Amino acid sequence: MDEFIARGFAATRLDDxxxxxxxxxxxxxxxxxxxxxxxxxxxxxxxxxxVSRLTAxxxxxxxxxxxxxxxxxxxxxxxxxxxxxxxxxxxxxAEGPRFPEVADFYYREVVSRGLxxxxxxxxxxxxxxxxxxxxxxxxxxxxxxxxIIAVIWQSLFSRHAPLDANEMFRIxxxxxxxxxxxx
Amino acid sequence: MDEFIARGFAATRLDDxxxxxxxxxxxxxxxxxxxxxxxxxxxxxxxxxxVSRLTAxxxxxxxxxxxxxxxxxxxxxxxxxxxxxxxxxxxxxAEGPRFPEVADFYYREVVSRGLxxxxxxxxxxxxxxxxxxxxxxxxxxxxxxxxIIAVIWQSLFSRHAPLDANEMFRIxxxxxxxxxxxx
Amino acid sequence: MDEFIARGFAATRLDDxxxxxxxxxxxxxxxxxxxxxxxxxxxxxxxxxxVSRLTAxxxxxxxxxxxxxxxxxxxxxxxxxxxxxxxxxxxxxAEGPRFPEVADFYYREVVSRGLxxxxxxxxxxxxxxxxxxxxxxxxxxxxxxxxIIAVIWQSLFSRHAPLDANEMFRIxxxxxxxxxxxx
Amino acid sequence: MDEFIARGFAATRLDDxxxxxxxxxxxxxxxxxxxxxxxxxxxxxxxxxxVSRLTAxxxxxxxxxxxxxxxxxxxxxxxxxxxxxxxxxxxxxAEGPRFPEVADFYYREVVSRGLxxxxxxxxxxxxxxxxxxxxxxxxxxxxxxxxIIAVIWQSLFSRHAPLDANEMFRIxxxxxxxxxxxx
DNA sequence: GATGAATGAGGCTTCATTCAT
DNA sequence: AATGAATGAAGCCTCATTCAT
Numbered sequence: 001m002d003e004f005i006a007r008g009f010a011a012t013r014l015d016d017x018x019x020x021x022x023x024x025x026x027x028x029x030x031x032x033x034x035x036x037x038x039x040x041x042x043x044x045x046x047x048x049x050x051v052s053r054l055t056a057x058x059x060x061x062x063x064x065x066x067x068x069x070x071x072x073x074x075x076x077x078x079x080x081x082x083x084x085x086x087x088x089x090x091x092x093x094a095e096g097p098r099f100p101e102v103a104d105f106y107y108r109e110v111v112s113r114g115l116x117x118x119x120x121x122x123x124x125x126x127x128x129x130x131x132x133x134x135x136x137x138x139x140x141x142x143x144x145x146x147x148i149i150a151v152i153w154q155s156l157f158s159r160h161a162p163l164d165a166n167e168m169f170r171i172x173x174x175x176x177x178x179x180x181x182x183x
Numbered sequence: 184m185d186e187f188i189a190r191g192f193a194a195t196r197l198d199d200x201x202x203x204x205x206x207x208x209x210x211x212x213x214x215x216x217x218x219x220x221x222x223x224x225x226x227x228x229x230x231x232x233x234v235s236r237l238t239a240x241x242x243x244x245x246x247x248x249x250x251x252x253x254x255x256x257x258x259x260x261x262x263x264x265x266x267x268x269x270x271x272x273x274x275x276x277a278e279g280p281r282f283p284e285v286a287d288f289y290y291r292e293v294v295s296r297g298l299x300x301x302x303x304x305x306x307x308x309x310x311x312x313x314x315x316x317x318x319x320x321x322x323x324x325x326x327x328x329x330x331i332i333a334v335i336w337q338s339l340f341s342r343h344a345p346l347d348a349n350e351m352f353r354i355x356x357x358x359x360x361x362x363x364x365x366x
Numbered sequence: 367m368d369e370f371i372a373r374g375f376a377a378t379r380l381d382d383x384x385x386x387x388x389x390x391x392x393x394x395x396x397x398x399x400x401x402x403x404x405x406x407x408x409x410x411x412x413x414x415x416x417v418s419r420l421t422a423x424x425x426x427x428x429x430x431x432x433x434x435x436x437x438x439x440x441x442x443x444x445x446x447x448x449x450x451x452x453x454x455x456x457x458x459x460a461e462g463p464r465f466p467e468v469a470d471f472y473y474r475e476v477v478s479r480g481l482x483x484x485x486x487x488x489x490x491x492x493x494x495x496x497x498x499x500x501x502x503x504x505x506x507x508x509x510x511x512x513x514i515i516a517v518i519w520q521s522l523f524s525r526h527a528p529l530d531a532n533e534m535f536r537i538x539x540x541x542x543x544x545x546x547x548x549x
Numbered sequence: 550m551d552e553f554i555a556r557g558f559a560a561t562r563l564d565d566x567x568x569x570x571x572x573x574x575x576x577x578x579x580x581x582x583x584x585x586x587x588x589x590x591x592x593x594x595x596x597x598x599x600v601s602r603l604t605a606x607x608x609x610x611x612x613x614x615x616x617x618x619x620x621x622x623x624x625x626x627x628x629x630x631x632x633x634x635x636x637x638x639x640x641x642x643a644e645g646p647r648f649p650e651v652a653d654f655y656y657r658e659v660v661s662r663g664l665x666x667x668x669x670x671x672x673x674x675x676x677x678x679x680x681x682x683x684x685x686x687x688x689x690x691x692x693x694x695x696x697i698i699a700v701i702w703q704s705l706f707s708r709h710a711p712l713d714a715n716e717m718f719r720i721x722x723x724x725x726x727x728x729x730x731x732x
Numbered sequence: 733g734a735t736g737a738a739t740g741a742g743g744c745t746t747c748a749t750t751c752a753t
Numbered sequence: 754a755a756t757g758a759a760t761g762a763a764g765c766c767t768c769a770t771t772c773a774t
Contacts, residue, residue, distance in 0.1 A: 007281065010193030014769065024735040026771080035769065087280075094277030096339040097270075098190065103339045111340060133358055139351040141336070142358070145328035152331075153324070156279045156286045157294060168322040175316055175325070175358045197744065207760045212745070373647065376559030379764065390739045395766070453646075460643030462705045463636075464556065469705045477706060499724055505717040507702070508724070511694035518697075519690070522645045526656045534688040541682055541691070541724045563748065573756040575750080584748065 001046050005087040009039050009095050036099070043102050046088055047109055053079050054114075065125035066177045069143070070170065076147055077165045086151040093152075115140045130177055146172045184229050188270040192222050192278050219282070226285050229271055230292055236262050237297075248308035249360045252301075252326070253353065259330055260348045269334040276335075298323045313360055329355045367412050371453040375405050375461050402465070409468050412454055413475055419445050420480075431491035432543045435484075435509070436536070442513055443531045452517040459518075481506045496543055512538045550595050554636040558588050558644050585648070592651050595637055596658055602628050603663075614674035615726045618692070619719065625696055626714045635700040642701075664689045679726055695721045 003012045003020060014035060018025040032038040054076060063071075080086050096103035118140035125131035136142060150165035157163075174180065186195045186203060197218060201208045215221040237259060246254075263269050279286035301323035308314035319325060333348035340346070357363065369378045369386060380401060384391045398404040420442060429437075446452050462469035484506035491497035502508060516531035523529075540546065552561045552569060563584060567574040581587040603625060612620075629635050645652035667689035674680035685691060699714035706712075723729065 008191060008193060008277065010191060011281070013767085018736095025769090026735055027733085029770070030733070090276060090280075093273060093335055093339065094191065097273075098194070100342075104343070107340050107343045112344075133354070133362065135354045135357065139329075139354055141332050141346070141351060142329050142355050145332045145355075146322075146325050148332060148335075149324050149328045152276055156276065157290050159283075160287070160290045161295075163324070168324060171316070171318045171322055172325050172328075174318065179316065196742090198742095208744090209746080209761065210759055213758065218744070374557060374559060374643065376557060377647070380766085381764080391765090392740065392767080393738055396737065401765070456642060456646075459639060459701055459705065460557070463639075464560070466708075470709070473706050473709050478710075499720070499728065501720045501723065505695075505720055507698050507712070507717060508695050508721045511698045511721075512688075512691050514701075515690050515694045515697060518642055522642065522652050523656050523660060525649075526653070527661075529690070534690060537682070537684045537688055538691050538694075540684065545682065562746085567757095574748090575756055576754085578749070579754070 001042050001088070002084065004039060004042065005084060005091050008091070009035075009098070014038075039095075040099060040101055040105075043088075043092065043099075044105055044109075047106065050080065050085055050088065051110060051113070053085075055117075065121055065128060065130050066173060069121060069125075070173060073147055073169045073173075074166060077150060077169065081147065081151045081154055081165050086154055089148070089151050090155050114144070118143050125177070132178075133176065136176065143176065184225050184271070185267070187222060187225065188267060188274050191274070192218075192281070197221075222278075223282060223284055223288075226271070226275065226282075227288055227292075229268075230289065233263065233268055233271065234293060234296070236268075238300075248304055248311060248313050249356060252304060252308075253356060256330055256352045256356075257349060260333060260352065264330065264334045264337055264348050269337055272331070272334050273338050297327070301326050308360070315361075316359065319359065326359065367408050367454070368450070370405060370408065371450065371457050374457070375401075375464070380404075405461075406465060406467055406471075409454070409458065409465075410471055410475075412451075413472065416446065416451055416454065417476060417479070419451075421483075431487055431494060431496050432539060435487060435491075436539060439513055439535045439539075440532060443516060443535065447513065447517045447520055447531050452520055455514070455517050456521050480510070484509050491543070498544075499542070502542065509542065550591050550637070551633065553588060553591065554633060554640050557640070558584075558647070563587075588644075589648060589650055589654075592637075592641065592648075593654055593658075596655065599629065599634055599637065600659060600662070602634075604666075614670055614677060614679050615722060618670060618674075619722060622696055622718045622722075623715060626699060626718065630696065630700045630703055630714050635703055638697070638700050639704050663693070667692050674726070681727075682725065685725065692725065 003017050006012075012035075014025055014028055017038070018028055021028075028038060032041060054072070080089065092102060092106050096106065119137055122131060122137045122140060122143065126134055126137065146169050147165070150163060150168065153163045154165075186200050189195075195218075197208055197211055200221070201211055204211075211221060215224060237255070263272065275285060275289050279289065302320055305314060305320045305323060305326060309317055309320065329352055330348070333346060333351065336346045337348075369383050372378075378401075380391055380394055383404070384394055387394075394404060398407060420438070446455065458468060458472050462472065485503055488497060488503045488506060488509060492500055492503065512535050513531070516529060516534065519529045520531075552566050555561075561584075563574055563577055566587070567577055570577075577587060581590060603621070629638065641651060641655050645655070668686055671680060671686045671689055671692065675683055675686065695718050696714070699712060699717065702712045703714075
């Protein structure tokens with residue numbers, strides 16, 4: 001996975017993959033039909049823990065929706081945006097069009113589920129009166145957009161201009177939930 | 184460009200590039216040192232018209248900031264997100280980490296300029312009382328995030344779930360500028 | 367080696383080398399970094415047996431220096447000048463300037479050692495009164511020059527005018543040791 | 550010629566030849582059928598001035614043969630061995646086997662003539678009593694061998710061990726003509 | 733099951749040669 | 754006659770894949 005992240009599908013050498021995995025090159029072929037199968041299965045199996053990591057956040061009972069979203073974002077930013085896992089997202093963006101299966105899987109397992117979860121949260125927020133913008137439930141993408149942007153930013157531009165993803169996201173939430181009063 | 188977009192840097196064959204360009208393979212080397220130089224210069228020269236296209240929108244005199252941003256977004260979505268140019272953005276995201284020069288150039292020519300422009304608009308919106316969230320000026324990324332997300336969505340998931348980028352962006356603007364009253 | 371001798375470095379195709387070696391092209395790269403490394407190592411490893419072949423002559427105990435030199439020359443002419451090994455020498459002459467490493471190695475392993483050996487012989491000859499020209503020890507090159515010339519001659523001109531290298535060398539030795547009286 | 554000397558036939562680019570000649574690449578083909586023809590004719594035309602340069606030595610009337618040979622060698626060493634022209638000789642040695650026409654021409658125009666001239670000198674030396682070794686006339690190669698060796702040495706090994714070609718040749722002549730008494 | 737040496741197709745790049753201007 | 758842009762064949766090298774051990 002690290003190799004694919006660092007170089008992309010085409011530029012990754014199975015030699016390096018094998019070396020890093022501590023096995024011989026031929027061994028890879030005992031488990032995967034070819035390089036494509038390896039890549040697709042790797043993405044698949046790497047995404048599962050990523051999703052787990054995110055959904056593992058103990059669902060804060062009775063919390064405000066804002067706190068839930070904020071906690072969720074904090075985990076995402078810390079565990080994904082600021083680690084190698086973020087590059088996994090970028091890898092899917094990069095190779096998706098050439099690996100429809102990968103894009104499909106990613107949509108099914110991550111995107112649609114994630115958005116469904118967000119939509120549920122938004123609706124709860126609307127119901128609880130925390131969120132006034134009812135239309136937001138139709139586009140949960142808006143809620144997560146800055147987090148995705150943060151992931152991409154880290155990979156590409158953190159060298160030029162570091163980005164405080166948590167702070168950005170808090171300000172984004174202020175737009176949705178209204179500005180917090182200083183306590 | 185089309186070849187690189189369709190396959191990424193490593194998987195693109197110069198044979199195909201030449202064929203599509205209607206020249207012989209060797210001819211490429213009369214203009215570019217090697218495949219990398221070709222790629223980097225192509226990105227560079229392809230980004231310029233993209234930026235032009237965006238900044239060419241006649242600056243609406245005396246318009247509300249919301250109208251300006253909305254007009255801007257409409258052009259972006261129509262001219263970038265819904266065309267091949269969007270894949271150019273995805274290509275930069277995909278190959279950026281392996282081509283620091285490309286990422287640098289993109290940051291300098293597109294990202295930093297674009298964000299500066301957005302920040303100016305946001306400040307004007309704050310001054311005119313259209314935008315209440317003063318902190319937004321610190322993270323103009325929030326303003327454009329849904330547009331970027333739309334670009335990526337089109338490449339990867341439009342097959343599974345088409346996305347009305349304009350509508351999504353309007354709702355995003357409602358968060359920032361307040362909901363429009365039905366006229 | 368045969369391919370390089372027949373065509374020189376630049377004109378030799380690795381395809382042909384592989385074919386003659388009975389392996390696939392890629393196999394070469396399991397053993398040598400590139401064509402240059404192959405060439406340099408081949409020269410190196412080919413020179414060793416050449417030197418061995420020459421120094422393997424059982425050192426004739428108590429013989430006259432002239433007999434020693436003459437025996438030595440006979441072996442050299444028979445084993446080098448009149449075989450493919452001579453072309454190896456010509457190859458070094460031909461490619462040396464473009465492969466300083468090769469020239470260095472050849473100087474170190476063959477030339478300087480060979481000349482040192484010859485100088486020792488010459489000094490012994492002077493000590494024994496066989497050689498009158500004391501200055502010869504300063505330029506052992508003079509002693510071996512006709513042998514080298516013979517090597518080159520065989521490669522280039524034997525077609526036009528065959529050369530009896532042994533006879534030539536004997537006459538050369540007559541200059542150095544004085545003419546032999548017919549026994 | 551300089552290009553061919555520096556790189557050998559195969560590695561020389563016509564681009565560079567044209568550039569150095571101050572003409573366009575296509576112009577070469579107005580004068581020479583192809584690269585081989587260019588090479589062969591260049592060798593031919595470059596050898597002529599080399600021979601002229603050598604035979605231009607004013608034939609010292611009534612001089613001793615030793616003086617004639619020594620003068621001749623001095624010119625050769627100064628004009629050939631210690632200049633780029635020496636590399637021309639090396640070039641012929643290097644490429645000769647692949648360009649029989651070149652080797653033929655060189656043999657005809659340089660080698661056989663040169664040896665004939667040397668033979669005549671040797672015979673004169675014998676007649677005048679300067680040279681005692683009558684057999685030398687059968688192998689004039691012996692006379693010139695150290696000069697040829699000097700040429701090769703300069704190209705390959707002068708970096709490691711500079712060689713005083715004139716001094717070496719004088720000592721060689723001492724073998725042939727007898728040692729000079731200190732005057 | 734694991735290995736890794738061997739394979740050879742395929743891609744990048746060079747450069748002799750051509751030919752329209 | 755001279756040019757030099759264009760060509761495309763050919764060569765070096767890589768690397769996914771195989772298979773005897």
